[in-house]
Amino acid sequence: MAYQAKSALEIQLDVLGALMLRDIRTRFGGTMWGYGIAVGWPCAHVLVITGFYALRHMPTPLGDSIVLFAVSGLSPYIIMNYTSRKMMEGPLQNKQLIYFPQVKFFDVVMSRAIVEICTSSLSIFLVFFIAACCGAQIVPYDAFAFCESMLLALGLALSIGFLNVFISQMFPPWMIGAIVPTLIMYFTSGAFFMTESMPAVIYEYVQWNPLMHVVKICRSSFYPGYGTDASILYVLMVSGALAMIGLLGIRFIVPRFYN
Numbered sequence: 001m002a003y004q005a006k007s008a009l010e011i012q013l014d015v016l017g018a019l020m021l022r023d024i025r026t027r028f029g030g031t032m033w034g035y036g037i038a039v040g041w042p043c044a045h046v047l048v049i050t051g052f053y054a055l056r057h058m059p060t061p062l063g064d065s066i067v068l069f070a071v072s073g074l075s076p077y078i079i080m081n082y083t084s085r086k087m088m089e090g091p092l093q094n095k096q097l098i099y100f101p102q103v104k105f106f107d108v109v110m111s112r113a114i115v116e117i118c119t120s121s122l123s124i125f126l127v128f129f130i131a132a133c134c135g136a137q138i139v140p141y142d143a144f145a146f147c148e149s150m151l152l153a154l155g156l157a158l159s160i161g162f163l164n165v166f167i168s169q170m171f172p173p174w175m176i177g178a179i180v181p182t183l184i185m186y187f188t189s190g191a192f193f194m195t196e197s198m199p200a201v202i203y204e205y206v207q208w209n210p211l212m213h214v215v216k217i218c219r220s221s222f223y224p225g226y227g228t229d230a231s232i233l234y235v236l237m238v239s240g241a242l243a244m245i246g247l248l249g250i251r252f253i254v255p256r257f258y259n
Contacts, residue, residue, distance in 0.1 A: 015102055019094065019111035026093070035119075042078040042123040043130060046070050049192045061194045062223055067136040072222050073191035075124050076153035076214040080160065081182060082123070083116040087161030088168050088175060105254060109165055113158060120157075124150070140221040149218035152235050156210055159239040162246025169254045185211045210238040 024035065049070040053060070060066045090112030097103045132138045140146040168174040188195070189211040195203060206212060213235050216227035 011102065012107070015104075015107050016111050016114070019097070019103070019107060020115050022097075023090070023094070023111060023115050038119055039122045039126060042074075042082065042120075043127055045074050045078065046127055046130070049074065052192075061197075062219070062226065065136045067131050067134045068138065068222060069219075070192065071127055071131045071136065071138070072219045073189075073215050075127065076149060076211060076218050077186055077189060077191045078123055078127070079120045079150065079153040080157040080211060080214075081186070082120055083113065083154070083157035084160035084164055085178065085182070086116045087113050087158075088164035088178065091165060091169065092175070106250060109162070109250065113161060117154065120154075137222075141224050142221040144221075145217055146221035148232070149214055149221065152214045152217065152232065152239075153211075155239045155243075156214060156235060159241075159243035159246065162250060163242045164246075166246045166249030166254060170249075185209055188212060189215050191215055210235045 027034075027038070046067070050066050052058075053066045053070075060069055062069055087109060091098070091105065091108050094108045094112075098105050098108060128138045164174065164178050168178070171177075188206045188209050191211075195206055195212055195216075198206060213230045213232070216230035217232065220227035220230065
């Protein structure tokens with residue numbers, strides 16, 4: 001039987017698959033429990049927020065379920081934070097593999113991105129499952145808006161991840177410095193409070209935060225009439241601009257440091 005050489009696409013897919021398997025085994029200990037911790041860890045955000053409101057006996061800012069309020073606000077942040085941050089760590093943790101001729105720098109970045117997308121998706125599923133067990137009405141009023149918000153959060157996460165990869169390769173201290181803009185986006189996104197309650201002067205600047213718009217779109221799927229001022233176009237424009245800068249830097253500038 002004649003041997004058929006693999007096409008370039010098949011080789012590329014094999015490389016991505018191998019990198020993803022290696023990534024999961026090295027980062028999570030190669031066990032189901034190790035990966036389970038990675039999936040379940042984001043649930044701590046929801047537990048902290050709900051616990052804070054419960055201990056202080058604070059009224060729910062929107063609706064009558066603090067669990068649903070926290071879940072609807074934190075879900076976009078979970079996707080954005082973990083995906084963008086872990087993408088940046090991928091090239092550093094797999095740097096030695098880049099010197100193999102079959103492995104490209106972009107392969108390492110994309111394999112980490114795919115792993116994080118799967119992990120974040122499982123985390124969101126687990127968060128909603130726990131919310132359902134707590135009695136929250138997790139079925140969205142507008143399923144299309146919810147799916148839209150998750151896709152926007154994913155697009156924003158990937159674009160920030162590409163930019164973080166590019167900057168961190170040029171300026172390694174950015175691995176730590178990236179925490180600052182992430183926290184600013186988080187604390188001004190309305191993930192655990194209502195941005196409308198902020199003073200008008202501050203709220204005017206907060207609207208430049210694309211994550212805030214994604215959070216509003218996500219909440220609008222559970223709370224009818226909420227988030228009418230959220231801009232999908234703005235999120236797409238910001239995500240596109242950041243992705244273009246990051247991808248161009250990865251394609252034309254980063255390879256010079258490995259040659």
